[in-house]
Amino acid sequence: MSKKEKPVSLRGKFFALTVCAIYAILFFFDRQMALLAIQKSANVLFQVLPILAVVILFTAFLNYILKPKQIARHLGEDSGIKGWFVALFAGVISHGPMYAWYPLIEDLRSHGLKDRLVVVFFYARAIKLPLLPLMIDYFGLNFTIILSCYILLGALFQGWIIELLEQKGIRP
Amino acid sequence: MLMGVIGLVGLFQVLVSPKMLSSLFRGNVAGDTLIGTMAGAAASGNPVVSYLLGGELLKQGISLYAVSAFILSWVTLGFVHLPLEAEVLGFRLTLYRNILAFIFAMLIAALIPITLQALT
CATH class of the missing domain: 1.20.5 (Single alpha-helices involved in coiled-coils or other helix-helix interfaces)
Incomplete structure (x- = not known):
């Protein structure tokens, strides 16, 4: 162990x-x-x-097709700008409660997923694609667009703050 | 651990009712934004509930600042699953992530009405 x-x-x-x-x-x-x-x-x-089952299957699938080195390349230290966008996109399309995704995040972290991208992923999850029509209905199109844009920017900013903390040697 | 969190979610859904949450707001913009963030973080359940509740709060005259903070913190913060998050991400990253999410919920909530006003 x-x-x-x-x-x-x-x-x-x-x-x-x-x-x-x-x-x-x-x-x-x-x-x-x-x-x-x-x-x-x-x-x-x-x-x-059902979401947990999908997450577990997805984790197993990722473990099967991706080697730790590949995960580190896409989401690790040297993932660059691509890593940020992968985390942002994954956050937006992910479904279900936050805690259903913890097993996958835990697994990816053990393979090199950076903390800043974890933060980006979790904040980007605030955009719920299937619920956007309902949000537009309740709060209007302008509100929904502005909120979604701020969520994406907020996710990136938070990831950037975590990166700054890491660079200053304050490891989260 | 996950079963514990699910058990706690059930408890919160019963003990923290929508009526209780809406009774917290006082009509003060800054105070309500803070209360909205805290209430969203304490509540749990499908985000649809936060939209329905947010819509009702707006009808009751609660500010858009508070409602935006409420629906945003509902999906980005969660007191209920903090123990599980700390177990998976570690205490410090959980602390940093939640502090940042809290600050950004307030910040974005403050920016939305200003942006909406500027655009119209």
Whole structure:
């Protein structure tokens, strides 16, 4: 096992136990609310499962077709401007909740994905392509275009700030 | 860990209701923008809910600054999945990413109405 890796059985054990304890307390005080929360969690789980399956398959596929060196070339230290645009584009087209993408990001980071591109990816995810028509309907076309442009610029700026921190030796 | 986060999302969806979130706004532009950012970060669920809620808040007279901050922080910040994010990205990168996302949610929220006004 590498130095960075943690035993799978221990990962998040404390957190999961804490959540269970909160449910137990809520169940004691308000049984109906606790059951409703369990139902909502089950709904979320069923919504996330297909996305998670796609992410896991995609991770396996990337691992199969791309060698670590290639990933590092596209998204690593020497990826240059292409890396920024790959991260931005991937963020915009990615679907589902943020936490569904953590396994892929974790895997890519172990292969050399730079932190600045992680930040770009996560901020660019604020643009939800399938929901743009709904946003236009609620807030107008101008608002949607301006917000989307600022999100893209904001993502790049944040990545740039992380890069500056890295250059100054403040490793995130 | 993921199951823990999903369990927490369910809890938040029940305990933090849309009515509760909209009652936080006070009508002060700067204060509401900060509240919008915090409320969006605390809430969880499909972004569609943030649009619906944001639309309702606008109808209630809440500023576009606050609503923009709210819908932006809904998708870029998340108190609920912070433990999982820290586990995957490391504590420092999670901290930096969330501080930056928080600042940029406020900044973009401030810029949107100004840009809209300048264009019309």
